Amino acid sequence: MQERKLSVFERYLTIWVLLCIAAGIAIGKVIPSVATTLNDFSIYQVSIPIAVCLFFMMYPIMVKIDFSQVLRSAKTPKPVILTLVINWGIKPFSMFAISYLFLGYLFRGLLPGTEILANGEEVELWRSYIAGTILLGIAPCTAMVLLWGNLAKGNDGLTLVMVAINSLMMLLLYGPLGSLLLNVNSMPVPWQTMVLSVSVYVALPLIAGYFSRKLIIKHLGMEWFSEKFLRWLTPVSITALLVTLILLFSFKGEVIVSNPLTILWIAIPLLIQTLFIFSLGYFVFSRWLKLSYQDAAPVSLIGASNHFEVAIATAVILFGLSSGAALATVVGVLIEVPLMLMLVSFCKRTRYLFDYETVSNNK
Numbered sequence: 001m002q003e004r005k006l007s008v009f010e011r012y013l014t015i016w017v018l019l020c021i022a023a024g025i026a027i028g029k030v031i032p033s034v035a036t037t038l039n040d041f042s043i044y045q046v047s048i049p050i051a052v053c054l055f056f057m058m059y060p061i062m063v064k065i066d067f068s069q070v071l072r073s074a075k076t077p078k079p080v081i082l083t084l085v086i087n088w089g090i091k092p093f094s095m096f097a098i099s100y101l102f103l104g105y106l107f108r109g110l111l112p113g114t115e116i117l118a119n120g121e122e123v124e125l126w127r128s129y130i131a132g133t134i135l136l137g138i139a140p141c142t143a144m145v146l147l148w149g150n151l152a153k154g155n156d157g158l159t160l161v162m163v164a165i166n167s168l169m170m171l172l173l174y175g176p177l178g179s180l181l182l183n184v185n186s187m188p189v190p191w192q193t194m195v196l197s198v199s200v201y202v203a204l205p206l207i208a209g210y211f212s213r214k215l216i217i218k219h220l221g222m223e224w225f226s227e228k229f230l231r232w233l234t235p236v237s238i239t240a241l242l243v244t245l246i247l248l249f250s251f252k253g254e255v256i257v258s259n260p261l262t263i264l265w266i267a268i269p270l271l272i273q274t275l276f277i278f279s280l281g282y283f284v285f286s287r288w289l290k291l292s293y294q295d296a297a298p299v300s301l302i303g304a305s306n307h308f309e310v311a312i313a314t315a316v317i318l319f320g321l322s323s324g325a326a327l328a329t330v331v332g333v334l335i336e337v338p339l340m341l342m343l344v345s346f347c348k349r350t351r352y353l354f355d356y357e358t359v360s361n362n363k
Contacts, residue, residue, distance in 0.1 A: 024249020057240035062209030095137025132328025141305035149298035278304035293354035
């Protein structure tokens, strides 16, 4: 696979998010009725205009996935099993524990106040922020991790396998895991809304992506699909993401202006979680299983990164654009790119750790 480079959007994603924060706050001050009006057209608390926007944010990601790669997983069982254990057996629960320690205990006094959720229930803001981190923790990245693995010079074929498998696992486990951990956090989880969330933002884009990919490649060829279709689709995804963020911050602008350190308090447990999961995968499990560097890097990076598009979409559906949970998922976007670029660079500088003969001779 040819080495990819970061696009302008990918390289400066943090800056785009900061601009969205500023634009959202400005809109919230000048014309506060815009986001509220959009959110009023809803079914089971799901805003139809926002659902359309979020679908176009998700579809370009799903259409890139080659599910035929799943068949190759039998040839590389160890890294595939490891990524499933990290992403579904450890990461959701470590995210909950770390977030609860910081946001529910250490920083609780710094996060005062309550909010009214989309279903009319009142909850403490700190619980809402934890809910957002939970939604990030149960959503393994299936989009930009293809880029991270490529930049780290990892095994691109294995990365594709893990992306395809995690996408399928998300269909099965995202709803049950989310319901379990959100209930432990005493957040109301309407089942109809959770099922609709997984259907609209995971199943529907995934099915649409799978069939449209097959049809386009069959009739127009792989080259047209890669060079023309995906290139045209990327700005659509970017625009949908940015519009969603602007709407979200038009609701949360007052909270951010009043409590500017809120984003910092939310970012700290997210940062610790990312570094913890990466270290667990890279230094502990990958070396214990004696994986090659080319396999260890993507396994560890896919565990460390989050599918923030799914997390944002689910938070908006379950708790509303104005919720603290939605804000917390956007903080995940804010720190994701600079942190993952740092980890990619770290991987490349420490690849010698997986040259087991050399390491053994040096002891």
